[in-house]
Amino acid sequence: MEERLLRFFVAVYEEKNLTRASELCFVSQPNISNGIKQLEEKMGKNLFNRHKRGVELTNEAHYLYPIAKRLLGELKELPDLFLKQDISNQITIGVADSLPQEYKLQFFKTATRLNDAVLWNVTDIGRENEVNLLVREWKDEEDLFLPLWKENYVLCIPNGHQLLQKDEIDLVEDLKNENFIHCPSCEAHKQCISILNFSNQTVNTVGNCSTKTETLTLLMAGLGLTFLPEYFIDGWYGFETRPYKGPTYYREIGLAYSRNSLQNPAIAKMINYFSKNELKGNKFSDFASYKKSQ
Structure with missing residues (x-):
């Protein structure tokens, strides 16, 4: 579906007039008419009934309008998608099965706050991950282990x-x-x-x-x-x-990681914090004081 056709449709729907719609879209009226005709052929439905004073909206047009508006809005925001969020901090982490939910919750909450913003790639535990949250017995022999x-x-x-x-x-x-x-x-x-x-x-x-x-x-x-x-x-x-x-x-549950993983600044911050502060199941009383000391 072409963005151009959706813009033509929205303009005609809102103006209920082909001439005014063409002015809004900075195209000629024949272009608007041909665009609406192409859209109707693609949809297999009649969207407007033409008459001398303008157009009359069909039920199909009423149904399509909010969808078209949403799609156009999303397309408009696409160029700024990666400007609106800081994804410089990314961590690929494996999480073992059967770990208590409360502790996992507090771990992710604190690790995210440490780095202000983190893009988490969460998967099953494995050697391909930068870090794994698991039981000590499950870690790879070559990995370092920080108990939590x-x-x-x-x-x-x-x-x-x-x-x-x-x-x-x-x-x-x-x-x-x-x-x-x-x-x-x-x-x-x-x-x-x-x-x-x-x-x-x-x-x-x-x-x-x-x-x-x-x-x-x-x-x-x-x-x-x-x-x-x-x-x-x-x-x-x-x-x-x-x-x-x-x-x-x-x-004993903790973080298993290789020395190479510490090259990721987000992981280095996380390891540094948890090596000095205990992970608690309900609150982090030491977090605020830790941030002030940095």
């Missing part, structure tokens, strides 16, 4: 389970023949197995899940017990957590 937060693994028990009557769970005495949900493909599985090996008891596996999200779903469905990161489960329902006697395990 830790979260303990907690024992999750579905609603209605008899173990919820206890204030503290004894792994040796209380987990005999209990049903457990596992996530063999992620670090949670290793932590869960390590904790269960401490009890030296037989447990029944009722689910092997490919992600922690699926593990959480089976837990909420009441299928069995599991160990999950404490911040990951925050805000979900259908289960409760209980403290237990036994080894405590945690996972």
Whole structure:
């Protein structure tokens, strides 16, 4: 669709007169008439009914008008598209699955404020990214790692389970023949197995899940017990957590990056800030003072 034809249409629609429309568009009246005819042929609809005093608008014209105005407005703004935003700060980042939403939210909010404006290219974790937000165990051996937060693994028990009557769970005495949900493909599985090996008891596996999200779903469905990161489960329902006697395990989440990535000024600022300030799940009390010191 030619921009010229849309401009002709809008002018005729607003003026309801071919002569005045041609004056607005700085073309001759035959040009306007031919342009409207071309547009009507393309649309397969009659847009105007001509008469001696001007033109009468059809229902099709009323329908097309707001669309044409929007398209012309967008075309007009195209040349200034990249002048209106600062896209000099760009970061390609991979984000691991099953990270707590609140911490991810605060991370992106703060990293963006550090650089005033950032164009984020967010994808799955991988070597092709400038930086990855992930669990320490998942980082490439050659990458540097900056920890952002830790979260303990907690024992999750579905609603209605008899173990919820206890204030503290004894792994040796209380987990005999209990049903457990596992996530063999992620670090949670290793932590869960390590904790269960401490009890030296037989447990029944009722689910092997490919992600922690699926593990959480089976837990909420009441299928069995599991160990999950404490911040990951925050805000979900259908289960409760209980403290237990036994080894405590945690996972560490942070930024994995190569030294070459520090050549990106936006990433360098981000690494510098988070190496000195803790990432918190609800607020950043140190952010304002940090900005003043720069």
